[in-house]
Amino acid sequence: MSNGYFQITLPENEPVKGYLPGSPERAALKAELDRQLANPIEVPMIIGGKEIRSGNKAKMICPHDHQKVLGEYYIAGEAELLRAIEAAEAAKAEWENMSWEHRATIFLKAADLLTGKYRAKLAAACMLGQSKNPYQAEIDVICELADFLRFNPYYVQEIYKQQPNNSAGVWNRVEYRALDGFVAAITPFNFTSIGGNLPTAPAMVGNTVLWKPSSTAVLSNYYFMQILIEAGLPAGVINFVPCKGVDFGKVVVSHPKMAGFHFTGSTAVFNGIWNQVGANIDKYVTYPRLVGETGGKDFIFVHESADIEALTCAIVLGAFEYQGQKC
Template sequence: MTCPTVNPPTVTTIYPSLLPATLATFEVPAVANEPMKSYSVGSAERAGLQAALKELRAQAPLDIPCIVNGKEVSIFEKQVMPHEHEALVAKAIDGALTAKNDWEITPFNDRAAIFLILSPPSTGAILIDITVIQDHGCYHMQERKNAWQAEIDAAAELADFWRFGVKFAEELYAIQPPQNAVSTWNRIEYRPLEGFVFAVTPFNFTAIAGNLAGAPVLVGNVCVWKLAPATTYASYVVYQILKEAGLPDGVIQFIPGPPAEVVGQVLKHPDFAALHFTGSTHVFRKLWKDIGNNIENYKSYPRIVGETGGKNFHMVHKSAIVKSVVLNTVRSAFEYQGQKCSACSRAYFPDNLWPEIKKDLVENHALTGALFSQDRYATILGANKFRHAAGNFYINDKCTGAVVGGRASGTNGKAGSAAILSRFVSPRSIKETFVDLDDFIYPSNLV
């Protein structure tokens, strides 16, 4: 299955010498969440998904290359010299830094247009491919998802990440000093980081992978993208969507190679500027230690943004509705086989409700943060008590993973919000004065 053909936006980033002057202040089109399809029995989307799955299966097996400076590089040939991986990673980093020269000065409207490719009406045709790939599991059991789990991840969430990212970037750039002294103009520019961003993406969410690489790029950075093997094909399609939308060669270097070789070389590079990570707590802590050990080698202090696994909780008050508790707990703990960092992995039940909850869990579902309560005082008290217990807090709903992170579960960067973009820019204050000084002495110094 090939990536759907789209009409790319008119961009001039490939030819920086022809960049137009900014002749207007552009306003990003209104954005909205991607509607989610149910894939119910007899629906058109279910039939389309089944047909597309059949087509995709017929193409197996698929070989996915590295993409360095826009060129495909096969990594499936036998190699007797391990240093060839090292040379490829070095080439990718050098290429990204070269591409950065043009990309960081590309007008925001041109960068934004690329990420708006997943806006209606183009969304449906493109996202059906990603949903199919997720549903089939990239030929890895690790990421095999049913239609709904694939829909809420790779289809809807990826579109929302990119659309709202553009809107949030526009709002970030609009934050300027509210007041100026006489004959001066103060302003702030939001520079991309000095160097390159290293995106390390997880095995279980294509949308997260697309955003870990995409968010820094949207605000002018370049990215070396190290993806998990289980998401290789789905991530490849995401990359191709950006490529067809007009992303210049080298801005994202697509590296599905061996983890040890890639990570080790990247973290030793003096131009390493940021880690954007989603994965296990163990790996995240290891990467953080490696960055610390190399701190003297870097040109600047790297940003570290990460989301890891969580011991997510359901806290049940004695006033809670038992059926709601049971159903939400089962959903949170078992959907996508519990392979989510946001899955419920612990629950606290009051004595008066536990016998009934246990009966429903064991008999109907097999037993496996949120607060379940109908008492307003208990709800307010719980929200305050658990203020630092979780990056997201849900009331009478299952714990999930929209914009998570906190304590040992990550840096709470809030992917999908305006906060995440601020981690990948370096503000510079600019003051311009329109009058010349007549003397170096201040009036207060005169006698």
């Protein structure tokens, strides 16, 4: 048994590359864009660490050019979703009992793979599958996702360090454990970084997860799932199950062992999930924790000292950059 004391230092934000003319990152990205366009792929489900293919498939296309097909992905049905739940439950005990620093190393390794040898691959997939320009893809699927993978283990450490005060003759200690069941994660089309964060954040603290990626962001999400596996994520900890929302709701959200729901998407969908959980509340093993981020644009309050030209630029970008599909 290890008795070392391990500490993660406060990370630094991943530097943003500029993709300027003549730069090596620009050349690598252009080559990868050409490669992915010329080589459509087949994306399986990943359940219990195994690639699963069903009889139901859908195409992945470029939103900006519907004639360009990036490949096809397999769609999970009721049988595959139930299998994923079984895989999550089977992996739970060993994963939860793994030392937190060992879990953390997997995600820290994933960040290094993402920002290293797979940087061009993930950026190109985000550009082609979600219609982002090089700068938008860089700050999303590379820098922000890498920051999630590095800062979240640090924050896990800080949470675990929080302990109650002691009294005379008493040493009070708190141990943190995972939820009593699995976590369901539904992720959005507009940010691959959120796609990667919603399943990995609960996994870092010992939970096992069913991950339903957006049907219009499968490609980059799948490549990130491959990175997690290469980084050492054990089978069944995160199960990658592209599927129809109605099937996920019927099979997964209503399952007695769903202990957490992690979501970014529309307000209407989250309201529907909340209603569904309420209608099934007497069936659950525990009260599910619901975390949802939903859509909307903010008011802008401007101080009289503001730089009007910079403000105008920021307002236009906030409203219309990436077709207005940003938070």
